[in-house]
Amino acid sequence: MTGFVESEERRALRAAVRDLAAEYGPEYFVAKARAGEKTDELWRRAGALGYLGVAVPAEYGGGGGGIGDLAAVCEELAAGGCPLLLMLVSPAICGTLFARFGTPAQKDRWLPGFADGSVRMAFAITEADAGSNTHRLATTVRRDGDGWVLSGAKQYISGVDEARAVLVVAAHAGHAVGSRRRLSLLVVPTDAPGFAYRHIPMEVVSPEKQFSCFLDDVRLPADALVGAEDGGLAQLFAGLNPERIMAASYATGMARRALDQAAEYARTRSVWDTPIGAHQGIAHPLAHCAIQVELARVMTQKAAALYDAGADRAAGEAADMAKYAAGEAVVAAVDQAIQVHGGNGLATEYGLGAMLAASRLARIAPVSREMILNFVARHTLRLPRSY
Known part of the structure; x- marks a missing residue:
């Protein structure tokens, strides 16, 4: 983007996404939501066309663009009556964090899936008693030999039932709640022993649901950590x-x-x-x-x-x-x-x-x-x- 004029490529991207949204439309989106079904067809199509991966580095199968390109995709889908909430979480938060802080092995494992939409990952930071104060996070992580153990609970986590894994924000055990605590990001597979989730009924008409997540001494390998231990x-x-x-x-x-x-x-x-x-x-x-x-x-x-x-x-x-x-x-x-x-x-x-x-x-x-x-x-x- 130069000044206030979007590039020709960005404008073409918007037009292509508008065409895709028009193929499905609000009737499809609302019908899926009211039936308790997912918009998997639209997600897979958007992934196959490269729209979900526009901000993923090209060497991992993405478009090599920036967050502005991904935001344009999100906006045009919403304008076409098909807002995909998990775009805010999976390719935007999780994809960005892996691209910036992941190890080479983590990038190889996860980024191609973000690029083609075959991987959906949830993000868990919100807690019932913490609100907007990250220093009050009660979910903790501690070392366990070469790995990690996570304990705690998260609330209002989007799309857990569609995700292969959840990127969890946890504070290191041993520091008082409310103090300046060390925070870490860890990948938790949704089928990990000790991990459970429960649907939170909402009045919002959306195929993407909200959940409470529970971590009962979830044991994770060393490579579950994304970025620095005290990032x-x-x-x-x-x-x-x-x-x-x-x-x-x-x-x-x-x-x-x-x-x-x-x-x-x-x-x-x-x-x-x-x-x-x-x-x-x-x-x-x-x-x-x-x-x-x-x-x-x-x-x-x-x-x-x-x-x-x-x-x-x-x-x-x-x-x-x-x-x-x-x-x-x-x-x-x-x-x-x-x-x-x-x-x-x-x-x-x-x-x-x-x-x-x-x-x-x-x-x-x-x-x-x-x-x-x-x-x-x-x-x-x-x-x-x-x-």
């Missing part, structure tokens, strides 16, 4: 910043879909022989939402460009701002789209009601709007810490 937050955020960029793209894609649907309805729905879109009471709120969405997209592109340029610190700030802006934009866009449709806005036929909870989630995960405001107040404005 800490710096290593962790190498994966979390791409997640926030992807979350912003996921949200702006969803917002674009809602706005496109609302605008089409406003152009064609007539009352007293006049399309309702001719009235400023309809047109102005939609125009305001369109501006919000475009501003969020620009901020997301800035964050991706900074990350791909290796400016991790600046990328982190921009990624938080992009995620905040996108969360606000999608909530406003979906709400306004429902209002434009009137009673039809909550009819199953129009699909907007199904987007309502999903759009609201964008203000909460993967980091809440309040924690982003805390970050901006402290680091951008250099105000005293409030937490």
Whole structure:
């Protein structure tokens, strides 16, 4: 990307992904979700076409692009009514961490699968009693001879039932909870003895489910460790910043879909022989939402460009701002789209009601709007810490 103009290759990628999304569409996605089924056909097709692996290094079968390319894929799928939540986790977080910190053997084992979509990996950091405070993580890891033992529990972990393994964030045993603790990343196969998970019912209409995970003295080999044993937050955020960029793209894609649907309805729905879109009471709120969405997209592109340029610190700030802006934009866009449709806005036929909870989630995960405001107040404005 040069300035504010995406490259010809990026634009071609977006067009190709739009075509793929149109082959499936929101009807396919929602039907799968309501039936309790997975969108495996779409995931495999996206993998086979190379879209899931656009950011994986070329030597491992990927496209050799950056997080901006992967975010473009995510956005266009969401705009086409097929948002794939596991894109935020598997190729974005896990793929990035393996590419940056994995050993040669780990890269050989995992990256080709991320590239073609044959591997799906979940990511587990959230805990019931820790919230956004990583220093309160209670899941611990300790050495056991040449290997490791993991104990603890995680909550709201996406797609565990679809994953071959889970990349778990754990604190080293022997350090008090709440202190500056050493954090490590370890790969846990979902069939490992001592590992179990339980579905968390959600109101969000999505084929990808949320789970609580339980680690009861899970024994792992030495090569389960990814990166440095005490890589800490710096290593962790190498994966979390791409997640926030992807979350912003996921949200702006969803917002674009809602706005496109609302605008089409406003152009064609007539009352007293006049399309309702001719009235400023309809047109102005939609125009305001369109501006919000475009501003969020620009901020997301800035964050991706900074990350791909290796400016991790600046990328982190921009990624938080992009995620905040996108969360606000999608909530406003979906709400306004429902209002434009009137009673039809909550009819199953129009699909907007199904987007309502999903759009609201964008203000909460993967980091809440309040924690982003805390970050901006402290680091951008250099105000005293409030937490």
